[in-house]
Amino acid sequence: MTYQARKTVVSLGTYCLILLYFTLRLLGMQQAGGLDSDKVFRLWLIVIAASILVTVTATILSNIVYAIVEVIKTQQKPTFIEDERDEFIKLRGDRVGYIISSAGIFGAMLSFVLGQSALVMFTGLIAAGLLGQIAGDIYRLVLYRRGS
């Protein structure tokens, strides 16, 4: 597995955990009597902060672990190569991510137009962002696994 493929796996795992946390918190709010603006916006902040901090931390930790394992295995300094194919796969994944996010954002805004509350729309917006990121990562992994 290349450096970039491993980074994609870490990103996918991180965003899946964040989505799981987001869904569980939303279900908790629903059971407690519906969406509350304070709680929804706090959840927004937590999700955005976690997306940045957890992803960066997880990437750094995975690189450290990989470097240690490589040094033990090969007795050589590990290389972190990112080549043109990685860039190409990244762009293809980004495109899928943007399509999914855009569809989700459109759906969230449409729900507002159709009479749902603004909180539902904001919840939909953050969910669309998370799902777009996850879809992009899955597509990147498919391209890496396919060897293309």
Add this chain to the structure above:
Amino acid sequence: MGQTNVSNDIRTLRFLHGEMTQQQLAEKVGVTRQTIGAIEKEAYAPSLELAFRIAHVFGKPLEEVFSYKAEQDPIFMDSSMQQEEQDGEK
């Protein structure tokens, strides 16, 4: 990404150059082993710069390492079919 219209003789050339491994070639041209594998399988068409680098490693001109299958390119397939139709009408 599928199959590309750019074929190559990298596998043969590696064999003729002291059975060079994909990893060794990858290190020489500054990419990952997986990228060399994808190029060999014709699943990925390299950039012009990378193609030149690979040809340089083998000491060959670009056209002796890579070749372009125009007859399988959908763009030219369409135009050649149109040409044939026009010729048929005449």
